[in-house]
Amino acid sequence: MDVLYSLLDVDNQRLDTIVQEKTFTNTLNFVLTTITDDVLSIADSILDRFCISILPKINYNVKSLILESESMECILLATDYSKLTELKLYNVNDHIVSRYFTDESPFRRIFQEQITDLILVYNSDTDMLLMNPNTKYVYEYTLKLFENLKHFTVIGCVQLLSIDDLASTTWLSLNLNKLCVDVCGFEDCLALLDGRLKQLTTFIVNIDSPDDDLSTIYNIDDLPNMKYFSLTCRCPTSEYDTRVLPLLCRMRKLEELALNITQANMIINHFNQSM
Template sequence: MNQSNISVLDLPDEILLIILKKLDNMDVLYSLLDVDNRQLNIIAQENIFTNTLNFVLTTFTNDISSMSDAIIDRFCKNILPRIHYNVKSLIVDSLSMERILLAVDYPNLTELKLFNFNGKIASCYFTDEGPFKHTFLRQITDLILVFENYIHKTLGHYSTDLCEYIMKFFRNLKHLSFIGSSRFSFPTLLYRNLSSTTFSSSILNKLRIRVVKYADCLAILDGRFKQLRSLIVDIIYMTYHSSNVYNMDDLPNLKCFSLTTTSDCCIDTYNHISLLVRRMINLEELTLYLTICMGTAFIDGTNIYNEILVHVPQLHIFNFCICIGTMKSLVYQLSKYDIQNTFPKTIYKEVDCMVQYKYRYAICHVFSLPFMFDYIGCIGNTFPNVIFNHVRRLMISDSVPFKHEFFIRIAWSFPLLEHLRVINMESQSLLSNKLKSNDNQLDSIVKYPHLTWLEFDFVDIDYVEQFLNETKIHLPCLRKLTVNYRYLSIVTKNFTRYITRRNCMKVNELDIGQEIIQRSKDFDVYFPVLQTCVCFD
């Protein structure tokens, strides 16, 4: 055979399938299912391409949108009628959900992931009068609800009722997840005052949820979900009163438990969490993210082993980040290596830590690697040479100045950073001298390609200069800026300075420390797409 005449269609089905598996399955279906070629049509209808259909697009800045009307129309008219029997999972946006679900029957559909969800969607479709009653009522076993970016502020008042209703309406539900498209669109639920029969299920085995207080987590684990095997809970406030009484029986069915919070808790709450984990006698996977304030000592490997690990012998996956603050006088002689030596590799896998001494206060982070969380706070000048691939939100704080090299390291270690909060009142003396020398470019430009929110909180003006000056740092996706208005005016020379203009051009939300009496023309030119300008005081 003349090799120059070989086309992709001459390849064996097995080779074609390997090639097509590397492509997005929606692209395969859209491009090949209507092609006048029997071989490609048969391959495109394989289960690997048709079991899960994702009609949602995610942008570079993690915004969510539906596919175009033309693409959805073609799927509904030409593609879904040929593959609907294979579809087991649908990922849809609330705006296009009805068209897609009404296009055909889905006899084998068991999983639904719905983006831009809100209470109105529930009242329209999660009812006995809704058009999808049969599918939702009997078929759906896995329901993932991703709430819209700006949930109505009253949602919190009825979200608990909504959960209860969902549990009753979806009669075969085994997995329920509430997710926020951003941290601020995540609804919070209250269970601590509800009876164990109000929100319960005898078949639910996986729950992902966000609650207001630690007591709500205890209420979920009071026996109302007998078959629960996996609980992923994010908690807003870690305040806990021991006067609250909950069922404290063992939880033998629970195999996976994740508790995360960015709220400070006291050492007593940490001790109570240790007791909670001990009830999970068959636990196999544990995730903890905790910040403890005013402790009497650092939390180290010996403490974690004695208080938690020795009581869960079947545990084989342990992801954690525990930050504790205490008085420097209590732990002053302890170094990073002293802490690391308490994590023997015979018990723990890879672990790293950071120790900071600030004025009279000391802060210690201990965490497993690879780092699996999307947030870490109180990072100072000394942090390990580790790439934190999952971190999207970061707070940096120290009592000594941050130099330009520090921000180079931050960009390298946190490549997907989206929200950065800066706290440092110490002046960058070298940078201040450069500012006085006609903006000489002496350092390499640092790029934060994903940063959409930059927050200055208790900072020296040098850091505003550092970030807005495009000869120092490039912020191509900056959308939200939180900064003192006086600092902003000085650094931008009343919104006329050229080298600080580009990093401000795409800002559409500006939080400032005082009200602008009258916006100047230069201000409006500096922020041409500004939609919101608010005072944060």
């Protein structure tokens, strides 16, 4: 980013050619992290120059964008990104989701047809009491709009994923192979692994209340495609034996396992790279 901003359009054709190469243009990061870990967009003056003068010249090389949600519209509308497949979005909130993750989104085509890797990092200051009721549908909105997603990660969303009472077609995806998400209960974890995500090879899940009642009978067939599984939760010994172990037994071709499980006054940390 600094190279592009400093050296592009400085009346030197050779420099222009060099800085437009893939090394400098494949991945563009438009966010800044403060010493307190707050994430901000780059300065308006720099952003304006990128949108007006720089991005239209390098758009054909851009494959990955790292954006702050408030500046997303300016950047995505600056030019056509024919090779863009990866998007990491910071400071996401319910207003961003309801405005841009719908069929009326100005980015519908690029979201629907191009994006395969999506990481949403929520604003850590989000107040649960002020959230839009539609926030609970963020996951549904996303999977419905981003039809070609292969990797989906949600970080810091105060609205935990809960799908145990939804139809099995709600979270159906034939493309998704990596999912990183926080869920309400163990039943939600079982629901995600009931066959609706058949291509899932990597599943990283944090379960908030693993001792929830299992009121629904889910498909418990083997998960032959699962290669990496990471589970974080609080779990009584009895629940570990009756829920976690049977789940692991379904992953017969697992290659890597990471467990971070709290049992009363004991913490189980397990990481195995070769199962």
